[in-house]
Amino acid sequence: MLDVRHLTYTTVDGTTLLKDISFQVAPKAIVTLMGPSGSGKSTLLRTLNRLNEPAPGTVWLKERDITTIPVVELRRAVGMVFQSAALFDGTVADNVRYGPALLKQRLSDAECVALLAQVGLPAELLERNIGLVSGGQAQRVAFARALANQPSVLLLDEPTSALDPAATLMIEQLVRDLRDRLGLTFVWVTHNVAQARRVSDRTLLLVNGIVADWGDTGHLLDDTHHDLVQRFALGEDVSQLPVQPGGPHANP
Amino acid sequence: MPILSGLDALPRVLAALVLVIVAAGIAWWQKVDLERDIGVATVRSFVQLIAIGYILEAVFDTTNPLFIVLILMVMTTIAGYTAGQRGAGVPNARLVAGVAIAAGTLVTLGLLVGLRVFRFEARLIIPIGGMVIGNAMTTCGLVLARLRDEIKTTRTQIEAALALGATPRQSVAGQLRRVLKSGLLPVIDSTKIVGIIQLPGTMTGMILGGATPLAAVQTQIIVLYMLLGAAAFSALATALLGYRGFFSAAYQVQHVPQ
Structure with a gap:
């Protein structure tokens, strides 16, 4: 589905945040990007829908270099949910209708209610002002808003970091459901090892912009021989440790 | 009939100076130490406005x-x-x-x-x-x-x-x-x-x-x-x-x- 090849990202002030990143995301997979703060997880995620420019290096979506896809089309195909729900002023319905409205399509109330149902929200929320919904509900509205564009991939930038444990578990269940029911592919940034273990098929561990390890989530996290992964899993700051690019589980 | 016109206005401009002297007098009396600033402001505004007046005269004739x-x-x-x-x-x-x-x-x-x-x-x-x-x-x-x-x-x-x-x-x-x-x-x-x-x-x-x-x-x-x-x-x-x-x-x- 997604194929990242030799991606490097340097900011305008010359700081290199990502160094020669390569990995693939299979259709209907849930992949987590993990790493300490400042490791480049969100930067990497944002290159997948060109909120950051993936250059030098390339990102392929279904065999197409994403820089050759019109950017509006790319972003409708590769949706994104942010750390804060980032909802727009207005009602829940206004938010859900936003993406189709950009193409002059107006979702009916029934279509909006169906989208809310997809994310486990009741119909009566439709006309509620977004200032009056809870944090967990707001994040679900953000999912419904992204789903309205009928994407094939959803990028999740720490969507549960501001939620309580119950709301977090509900979002995790929602993502698995969406994968199973709609066949969506997910790339999920998290710094939470337990969450990666609960939700993802494969995990990429990023340290200082370098792929420290990449592979099957269970194998990677259970490998007691990989010191860096184990120390990260124990909550240690691994950003000062030397990183062997690729890691023992790398299988690009 | 304009209130101010040409050089006839000069005595009236000088008469208005009395107000500046009053202001400077108050400043001196109340020891606010602004007499010098009032003097500079008065002279500067006079020179600047006269200068712009001449410039505008020339410009307006174009x-x-x-x-x-x-x-x-x-x-x-x-x-x-x-x-x-x-x-x-x-x-x-x-x-x-x-x-x-x-x-x-x-x-x-x-x-x-x-x-x-x-x-x-x-x-x-x-x-x-x-x-x-x-x-x-x-x-x-x-x-x-x-x-x-x-x-x-x-x-x-x-x-x-x-x-x-x-x-x-x-x-x-x-x-x-x-x-x-x-x-x-x-x-x-x-x-x-x-x-x-x-x-x-x-x-x-x-x-x-x-x-x-x-x-x-x-x-x-x-x-x-x-x-x-x-x-x-x-x-x-x-x-x-x-x-x-x-x-x-x-x-x-x-x-x-x-």
């Missing part, structure tokens, strides 16, 4: 339209530079302000001359152009500063809109509405209260110059509407040109001040 346009361009450049400083942080702020002020001035003066409200004469166009440019400058500065702050504080919402397939213009639609509103409200408010709380400058000047109050009011109304129109056009041009610098060709947010 009949060459290119010279009038040149003077308006110089005023626009200075105004664009000043408004651009107010909007520091907006990419190409000075250029954006300069172009927006020029566009607002061109449209406003073009309409006024085209509709034969004013003749294209230096004595009319330069002071009127000065008012339009000065007013547009204030509005542009406000719009640029607000635009920078809006984009900075709502960056996540803007990127959320971009991530849903919005173009840059679509992603900042709400922000641009708020920016325009905040830029235009001061002009609208001052237009609303005119004549109730304050008598505006044009009217006061004309009455002092000997015009009847009704003639002064007529001109003042034209000036107010002209300034409102110029502010609206310049604000719109500033907002529509200004936001573009915050986006790359691939619809990515860039150059947002920290």
